[in-house]
Amino acid sequence: MTCNGVGHMISVEEALASIREAVHAKSAERLPLTDALGCVLDEDVCSDLDVPRHDQSIVDGYAVCASDFSIRGVQKNSGSIAVELEILEEVTAGSVPTCKVKSGNTVRLMTGVAIPPGADAVVMMEHVECRDEPHQRRGIAHFVDAHVTAGQNIMRQGKSIKRGQLVLTAGTTIGGVELGLLAQVGCSGIRVIPRPSLAVLPTGDELLDPSMDPPPGKIRNSNGPMLLGCGRQLGLQVRDLGIGRDNIDHLRRSIEEGLSADVLIISGGVSAGTLDLVPGVLADLDVQAIFHKVSVKPGKPLWFGVAKNAKQTKVFGLPGNPVSSFVCFQAFVRPALMQLAGKLGDVEAPLPTAVLRDRFEGVGKRTVFHPARLHRVAGGTEIECLQWHGSGDLRALSGANALAIFPADEKPYAAGRAVAYQLID
Ligand code: AMP
Ligand code: MG
Numbered sequence: 001m002t003c004n005g006v007g008h009m010i011s012v013e014e015a016l017a018s019i020r021e022a023v024h025a026k027s028a029e030r031l032p033l034t035d036a037l038g039c040v041l042d043e044d045v046c047s048d049l050d051v052p053r054h055d056q057s058i059v060d061g062y063a064v065c066a067s068d069f070s071i072r073g074v075q076k077n078s079g080s081i082a083v084e085l086e087i088l089e090e091v092t093a094g095s096v097p098t099c100k101v102k103s104g105n106t107v108r109l110m111t112g113v114a115i116p117p118g119a120d121a122v123v124m125m126e127h128v129e130c131r132d133e134p135h136q137r138r139g140i141a142h143f144v145d146a147h148v149t150a151g152q153n154i155m156r157q158g159k160s161i162k163r164g165q166l167v168l169t170a171g172t173t174i175g176g177v178e179l180g181l182l183a184q185v186g187c188s189g190i191r192v193i194p195r196p197s198l199a200v201l202p203t204g205d206e207l208l209d210p211s212m213d214p215p216p217g218k219i220r221n222s223n224g225p226m227l228l229g230c231g232r233q234l235g236l237q238v239r240d241l242g243i244g245r246d247n248i249d250h251l252r253r254s255i256e257e258g259l260s261a262d263v264l265i266i267s268g269g270v271s272a273g274t275l276d277l278v279p280g281v282l283a284d285l286d287v288q289a290i291f292h293k294v295s296v297k298p299g300k301p302l303w304f305g306v307a308k309n310a311k312q313t314k315v316f317g318l319p320g321n322p323v324s325s326f327v328c329f330q331a332f333v334r335p336a337l338m339q340l341a342g343k344l345g346d347v348e349a350p351l352p353t354a355v356l357r358d359r360f361e362g363v364g365k366r367t368v369f370h371p372a373r374l375h376r377v378a379g380g381t382e383i384e385c386l387q388w389h390g391s392g393d394l395r396a397l398s399g400a401n402a403l404a405i406f407p408a409d410e411k412p413y414a415a416g417r418a419v420a421y422q423l424i425d
Helices: 012-022 176-184 223-233 248-258 278-284 322-340 344-348
Strands: 029-032 061-064 081-091 105-109 121-124 128-131 140-144 166-168 189-193 197-202 237-240 263-267 287-292 303-307 314-318 353-356 367-377 380-385 402-406 418-423
Touching (some): 012 287, 012 322, 061 140, 197 248, 223 322, 248 278, 263 322, 278 314, 314 322, 322 344, 367 418
Antiparallel strands (some): 061 105, 081 140, 303 314, 353 418, 367 380, 367 402, 402 418
């Protein structure tokens, strides 16, 4: 772990490299399937059975001997072929056939039911007229225009998955489909990298609960709900630490509480103001500073460190301005959370690019993350940098679905140039 970033401003690339170096994926745990959504698998998974377990019907219909349709077909006046077969039984989902199908008879069965012995094809219900004979339990199925080929509408045993087959490999992120697949192959618990826990502490004496009407000098705490929401959008367990006051003892108590999480985000109090007490309190609590100040716009005062506790809590001090806080979350905290969750591939993937819609003048000495909107156009994607009024302008940000990234020390970008961007959730 290096701490050469403390004291002087480092580049975005250096900051990201320091974060990458300091963060490690969490240790794997066995979780019930119901808690594993969004987690990365830490084991290969093989099936404990064939899917389907037996030859089964893929439609609601009648199991027949295909040969009955070449031998027994009767040419009707209209020229079409008609076949009549005796219905032996009806089998609904969850039951198994008890009869063997022989020439001249059929079994009515529903989707997913096993094919009865003797049958080699299924005719869809919609192509059959069924005459239930009064006083007879069985009835007659009347097949109109039935051209039947052996094997039709049957899914063979093990066609989707063979017993013992590898169905998911370690490293896969579990989405809804994977949960279904795991359930299908008999996994009710699974080894995964658990989701990181995230605690959020907005700080500032000016902050009020959103329900309050702020008197002069006060503002509503918007970073708290925003950062908690960003964490929840990533599927994380988040903890709201309430509002931290610009007071060493109060900050100390709140930060100590937050150090029980994998990641603690503190917003505000990391700049150069008189009451920017956060870095000092963190030092007192044995959180080792890795860097303070990054050459990024907005977000320059960003602070990052690692606690010397069992969890090695990663602590981010984000500047209090709402857009700065948001940009720092997306650009620096999100990759750390991804890496903790075992999703390093996501962090290391190259950034996508889009074609700049209008000339962009706002480049400078620092890397710029500018709120932007992507547009799908014929032949590609265009990116429009949105009008905004600095790092307090959350309203402008709400129309953005991406952050356009302009490297430091560049000349203004002409329209039509490729620009890297990061999607925002
Ligand atoms: P600071 O980084 O503490 O100097 O704060 C910079 C600016 O961001 C100040 O104008 C604060 O009022 C504002 N700010 C700080 N924290 C929040 C918050 N939780 N919600 C909204 N604005 C904030
Ligand atoms: Mg403050």
